[in-house]
Amino acid sequence: MELEQERLIDEILWRSRAENDDTRPDGDASGPWLPEIATVKSQVRRIWNAGDYDRLSRYMEVGAESFYRRLAPPPGSKFLDVACGSGQLTLIAARNGVDATGVDVADNLVERARERA
Numbered sequence: 307m308e309l310e311q312e313r314l315i316d317e318i319l320w321r322s323r324a325e326n327d328d329t330r331p332d333g334d335a336s337g338p339w340l341p342e343i344a345t346v347k348s349q350v351r352r353i354w355n356a357g358d359y360d361r362l363s364r365y366m367e368v369g370a371e372s373f374y375r376r377l378a379p380p381p382g383s384k385f386l387d388v389a390c391g392s393g394q395l396t397l398i399a400a401r402n403g404v405d406a407t408g409v410d411v412a413d414n415l416v417e418r419a420r421e422r423a
Contacts, residue, residue, distance in 0.1 A: 316343070347411060354412035360392035370394040379404050393419025 374395060379385055381403030387396040390408030392415045399406035400423065410416050 351411045351413075354410070355414050359412070359415055360418045363392050363394055367394050371398055374398045374402075390419060391415050393422060397422060 379399060379402075383404055385396070385399045385404045385406040387393070387399070387406065387408040388410075390396045390410045391412075393408050396406045396408035396419060408416065408419055
């Protein structure tokens with residue numbers, strides 16, 4: 307994921323929180339929780355970068371294809387796959403004429419999706 311995309315996601319999360327509620331999920335109203343999100347995001351990135359999810363995800367392609375058919379996005383529509391992994395759903399959408407974008411916290415998985423494209 308590029309730095310610009312990470313900043314956009316952080317801004318969306320912050321604005322969503324600011325518009326909806328001034329308290330954190332634990333009930334504490336002492337301030338924003340972006341540092342907590344950054345810590346979790348860092349840990350999640352480390353975990354997903356450590357393994358070979360792409361190898362495992364190949365076994366889920368039939369399920370991804372079935373899910374995509376149920377979504378039935380029309381060709382030419384826009385499709386955002388958040389937590390795209392190595393791009394199974396994103397690539398299926400792109401092959402079917404959809405303007406598909408995949409984002410993931412694990413850069414290695416996004417790179418694998420680019421290679422597969």
